Amino acid sequence: MKEREPFTIAIDGPAASGKGTLSRRLAAHYGLRHLDTGLTYRAVAKALLDRGVSLDDEAEAVEAAHTLDLSAMDRMVLAAHGIGEAASKVAVMTDVRKALVERQRAFAAEGLGAVLDGRDIGTVVLPNADVKLYVTASPAVRAERRYHEILRDGGVADRAAILTDIERRDARDMGRADSPLRPAEDAHLLDTSEMGIEAAFNAARALINSKRDA
Ligand SMILES: Nc1ncnc2c1ncn2[C@@H]1O[C@H](COP(=O)(O)OP(=O)(O)OP(=O)(O)O)[C@@H](O)[C@H]1O
Numbered sequence: 001m002k003e004r005e006p007f008t009i010a011i012d013g014p015a016a017s018g019k020g021t022l023s024r025r026l027a028a029h030y031g032l033r034h035l036d037t038g039l040t041y042r043a044v045a046k047a048l049l050d051r052g053v054s055l056d057d058e059a060e061a062v063e064a065a066h067t068l069d070l071s072a073m074d075r076m077v078l079a080a081h082g083i084g085e086a087a088s089k090v091a092v093m094t095d096v097r098k099a100l101v102e103r104q105r106a107f108a109a110e111g112l113g114a115v116l117d118g119r120d121i122g123t124v125v126l127p128n129a130d131v132k133l134y135v136t137a138s139p140a141v142r143a144e145r146r147y148h149e150i151l152r153d154g155g156v157a158d159r160a161a162i163l164t165d166i167e168r169r170d171a172r173d174m175g176r177a178d179s180p181l182r183p184a185e186d187a188h189l190l191d192t193s194e195m196g197i198e199a200a201f202n203a204a205r206a207l208i209n210s211k212r213d214a
């Protein structure tokens with residue numbers, strides 16, 4: 001049997017667009033490793049919060065980025081709302097991004113290929129990825145999904161506050177100088193505002209299969 005070349009899939013999109021859900025499904029389907037790069041920024045932010053230092057402390061943040069153990073990142077712990085907000089603050093620091101991008105590229109280069117999701121995967125981390133997807137949905141739809149996710153996990157949520165948070169994080173992620181969130185020129189847009197998880201997975205799979213077989 002002919003051996004396949006390593007295959008990389010880059011998935012970007014705003015908060016709560018569904019890129020993590022889609023990336024996990026695709027990685028399992030194609031037998032690829034998966035890295036949620038948002039967790040790397042969250043882990044750096046949490047390290048600063050745990051140490052009781054300011055989120056502006058760039059030297060501490062860079063040190064945390066270099067020493068981060070990717071295999072020890074706990075999605076349940078890092079999912080906390082406050083950590084997401086803190087992550088988008090440390091994510092504006094160029095030297096933090098440099099350190100994390102290096103780690104993310106090293107992850108993607110190992111093995112038979114990988115799916116990476118985040119904000120700058122198609123534009124900065126893996127500009128030569130085999131497939132690039134930009135997953136999005138309207139802010140109202142994303143807020144509604146996050147609202148139901150919080151209730152499902154037993155939490156208490158306020159719809160209006162979630163929408164405000166999502167819009168604030170979008171503005172910070174799209175407006176920063178270094179590696180702002182935007183679709184790569186060669187990314188395929190997947191607007192899931194009116195698409196369920198299964199339909200989004202099927203659309204992504206059809207696109208990836210066409211690239212793999214090409
Ligand atoms: N196409 C979809 N239709 C309906 N619900 C969806 C869809 N995609 C994802 N969801 C749900 O929306 C919520 C947010 O999805 P997910 O965590 O994958 O988003 P994300 O883009 O990775 O978010 P973040 O950047 O904040 O980590 C989850 O509860 C997920 O189950």
Ligand SMILES: Nc1ccn([C@@H]2O[C@H](COP(=O)(O)O)[C@@H](O)[C@H]2O)c(=O)n1
Nearest residue numbers: 037038039041087088091118119120173
């Ligand atoms: N490639 C990335 C991934 C994430 N960020 C920043 O981290 C924040 C948290 O990300 P989630 O995907 O877990 O919500 C996000 O708001 C970004 O500020 C990034 O800059 N680049």
